[in-house]
Amino acid sequence: MATTDHAILDARAIRKxxxxxxxxxxxxxxxxxxELVFIIGPSGSGKxxxxxxxxxxxxxxxxxxxxxxxxxxxxxxxxxxxxxxxxMVFQSFNLYPHLNALGNVTLALRKVLGxxxxxxxxxxxxxxxxxxxxxxxxxxxxxxxxxxxxRVAIARALALEPKVxxxxxxxSALDPELVGSVLKVMRDMRESGMTMVVVSxxxxxxxxxxxxVVFLDxxxxxxxxxxxxxxxxPAQTRTREFVTRIEHR
Amino acid sequence: xTDLDRFLSTFFNLEVMAxxxxxxxxxxxxxxxxxxxxxxxxxxxxxxxxxIRSQQIRLVNWTIVFLVDMFRALPPLVIIIMIYFALPNVxxxxxxxVAVWISLSLVLTAFAEEIFWAGIVSVSKGQWEAARSTxxxxxxxxxxxxxxxxxxxxxxxxxxxxxxxxxGTALGSVVAVPEILTQAQTGLSFSYNxxxxxxxxxxYLILFVPFVVFGRWxxxxxxxxx
Numbered sequence: 368m369a370t371t372d373h374a375i376l377d378a379r380a381i382r383k384x385x386x387x388x389x390x391x392x393x394x395x396x397x398x399x400x401x402e403l404v405f406i407i408g409p410s411g412s413g414k415x416x417x418x419x420x421x422x423x424x425x426x427x428x429x430x431x432x433x434x435x436x437x438x439x440x441x442x443x444x445x446x447x448x449x450x451x452x453x454x455m456v457f458q459s460f461n462l463y464p465h466l467n468a469l470g471n472v473t474l475a476l477r478k479v480l481g482x483x484x485x486x487x488x489x490x491x492x493x494x495x496x497x498x499x500x501x502x503x504x505x506x507x508x509x510x511x512x513x514x515x516x517x518r519v520a521i522a523r524a525l526a527l528e529p530k531v532x533x534x535x536x537x538x539s540a541l542d543p544e545l546v547g548s549v550l551k552v553m554r555d556m557r558e559s560g561m562t563m564v565v566v567s568x569x570x571x572x573x574x575x576x577x578x579x580v581v582f583l584d585x586x587x588x589x590x591x592x593x594x595x596x597x598x599x600x601p602a603q604t605r606t607r608e609f610v611t612r613i614e615h616r
Numbered sequence: 617x618t619d620l621d622r623f624l625s626t627f628f629n630l631e632v633m634a635x636x637x638x639x640x641x642x643x644x645x646x647x648x649x650x651x652x653x654x655x656x657x658x659x660x661x662x663x664x665x666x667x668i669r670s671q672q673i674r675l676v677n678w679t680i681v682f683l684v685d686m687f688r689a690l691p692p693l694v695i696i697i698m699i700y701f702a703l704p705n706v707x708x709x710x711x712x713x714v715a716v717w718i719s720l721s722l723v724l725t726a727f728a729e730e731i732f733w734a735g736i737v738s739v740s741k742g743q744w745e746a747a748r749s750t751x752x753x754x755x756x757x758x759x760x761x762x763x764x765x766x767x768x769x770x771x772x773x774x775x776x777x778x779x780x781x782x783x784g785t786a787l788g789s790v791v792a793v794p795e796i797l798t799q800a801q802t803g804l805s806f807s808y809n810x811x812x813x814x815x816x817x818x819x820y821l822i823l824f825v826p827f828v829v830f831g832r833w834x835x836x837x838x839x840x841x842x
Contacts, residue, residue: 447748448751451751475751479756520746
């Protein structure tokens, strides 16, 4: 997939502290339109925190984040308007248990975008079809497998037509045999040109689908580059150690 | 006259019961009405306070917690007496009915706020995050995502608490509210026969047993969900 120079997400000097613990120590990350950036790193390296800063679920201590031309950390910015352009998929799916799949997808369409019910239903059905779950529209989350739940969660984000999608360990909570279905959906999204930032341990997926792999350790970007370089010939010792460890699990 | 006859004519005197039935029915109607307004007021105010508390404004929350703890700790009878006998001294005289309504509503509000709050807190942080990440505002996330889940969890304890507190309408007899117990006691003082109290007890059963059954039904109805 060809990438353009137009940056959808431009994060600069992001720092984040929880009390005296500094989790992010000045991270710069630029994501171009239609690019798939993969963030890897040991647990506690700050990957998820970084991702959560990108839609302000975490408030960075300092730095700037520009999404689609708008500084989302600026005072007075309409963060809710920005968030609907930034899709997020969580490790634990976080589907609404009291709503069926359709209801999960239509809620924001109706309450945030103000779509009438029939139009919202139509958009939601199309989104569910994209993730291969049109026939599960009336099912409640507790009637769906983990893989299906995660795909509904992806549809929920997709339906709002975001400019960029953030994936926070989307397959970590899944049984191994269900991982493939979620990765397939993510690959389809990439084929259709969605800009994506993925935090994950699915190295095989990173190798084949990522445009760029970013290795984060102790709150800093150690190294970034094409997947074949990061996995094949990493320049930094820390990267090499991590990649070796993760591939020989 | 055998002991049994004496017992029956004392506590189950049909003639006395028939004579005072209309009075007890009046009391029954009034008690039902009082119970309903207490439940409506207490649950609404409790939910409202829990929602306000979820905004996490420190000074406001301290005030809420202080008031809630106070009204959970005070015996309802004490509150009724304070409102009925003390308020007129500052020019705020209220009827017995209003005194009981306000008092029990305050107590139910306090308990309901705690229960609703516990329900809101028990909904996982991920639900908030998912909702907010799609652009829903705080109050939309609360209304459409968190409260529907929280309320489901709170129905059984709320039902039990509502029953316990509305039974306290019998305390209205202390401030001359013509509810069931008052009517039964009035009947007793006219007839010198406690069968009116038996009739009153029956009226309470007719009023509250459906409540209790409804509470159990709703508990099993929601127990298996989630």
